[in-house]
Amino acid sequence: MGTRWTISTPEPLPADAVDAVDAEIDRIDRAWSRFRDDSMVADMARQAGRYPIADTDQPLVDWYRRLYDLTGGAVSPLVGQTLADAGYDAIYTLRASARVPVAPAWDAVIGEHAGALELREPALLDVGAAGKGFAVDRVAEIVGDSFDDFVVDAGGDMVISPRSRGLRVALEHPSDATKAIGVVSVAGGAICASASNRRVWADWHHIVDPRTASPAREVLATWVIAPSAMEADGLATALFFTPAAFLRGDFDHHREGFHHVTIRRNGSVEHTAIPGLELFL
Known part of the structure; x- marks a missing residue:
């Protein structure tokens, strides 16, 4: 993968x-x-x-x-x-x-x-926006049959088993992979990220708006904490194109909802009241 x-x-x-x-x-x-x-x-x-x-x-x-x-x-x-x-x-x-x-x-x-x-006609599908998170959930289900305490991590998309003390997770700096722009504490569920600094070539990166055939420009990076990695992964991509408030209004099938951090190209940061969130900005 x-x-x-x-x-x-x-x-x-x-x-x-x-x-x-x-x-x-x-x-x-x-x-x-x-x-x-x-x-x-x-x-x-x-x-x-x-x-x-x-x-x-x-x-x-x-x-x-x-x-x-x-x-x-x-x-x-x-x-x-x-x-x-x-x-x-x-x-x-x-x-x-x-x-x-x-x-x-x-x-x-x-x-x-x-x-x-x-x-109805041949088409090349790409499920990268949520597919890796889906795979993390499937692996976590298998691991959970053997252990109550686990972390499944696929390139930063993680499922963390419920725990009394949250696991501290660093948020990678979108301009420097050797640094973190913050830390969150996750006491169970999933955290997934999406960033335009991954898979970059020429004037392109892998987060592309299919309606315009152009890469997303206004958002640099997103992180989402949600009940499942599939949902967190998909929402992390959706935040590049759609306001969090709109997504949250329709994410009503989980009582827990979701948390997010969004960093925009203009330097602004938007985030929910995530327990244990520290931003180094």
């Missing part, structure tokens, strides 16, 4: 749990990666049709539809071809085509999406 995984537990994971983690990450990758030729996503890019969705993966598809509606199409799985033509393709060309197209509308391409994903 293009990231490094770290699983922290009081004792080593049992061998069968390690095997289950490996198998689940590989299964998700084979289904949803646009960087491998043998994935379901690669098949979708070659041919329209009806593609079964695993029961475990239905929440990811449903969450994408909700994010698409909440952001007015700014977070869309149909951004895949836009990213590829911009240079962020399967072989990391990192050279933009002369013309980078906007993504098509969801309803123009995707029909049914319950139990199966119906594509």
Whole structure:
């Protein structure tokens, strides 16, 4: 998945749990990666049709539809071809085509999406906005069967088991990866980040507005604390395009809601009243 995984537990994971983690990450990758030729996503890019969705993966598809509606199409799985033509393709060309197209509308391409994903025409999907968080949740579920105390970390997207004393998590400086701009305390749930300083080439980075085929410019970095990593990951991307107040008003299916920190290019910082938040600004 293009990231490094770290699983922290009081004792080593049992061998069968390690095997289950490996198998689940590989299964998700084979289904949803646009960087491998043998994935379901690669098949979708070659041919329209009806593609079964695993029961475990239905929440990811449903969450994408909700994010698409909440952001007015700014977070869309149909951004895949836009990213590829911009240079962020399967072989990391990192050279933009002369013309980078906007993504098509969801309803123009995707029909049914319950139990199966119906594509009316071939399309290159990209679930990077929430897919890694989804994978972290799946791994955390496996690890949680063996230990009550754990941290699953995939490149900074983390699920932390409930604890009486929060785990201090550094917020990476968006302009200097060797520094932190702050620290938060997370006593359970998930924290995910998104930043425009990752996967950067020429005038592009990987957070692209599918409606305009241009990278997001006003926001530098976001962090979200939410009940699940899938939700935190998707919201961290959504904050590049949509005000937090609007997203929060529609994030009503969890009593806990979500917390966030947003750093804008003009130097301003927006954040909720996160317990244990320290900002070094």
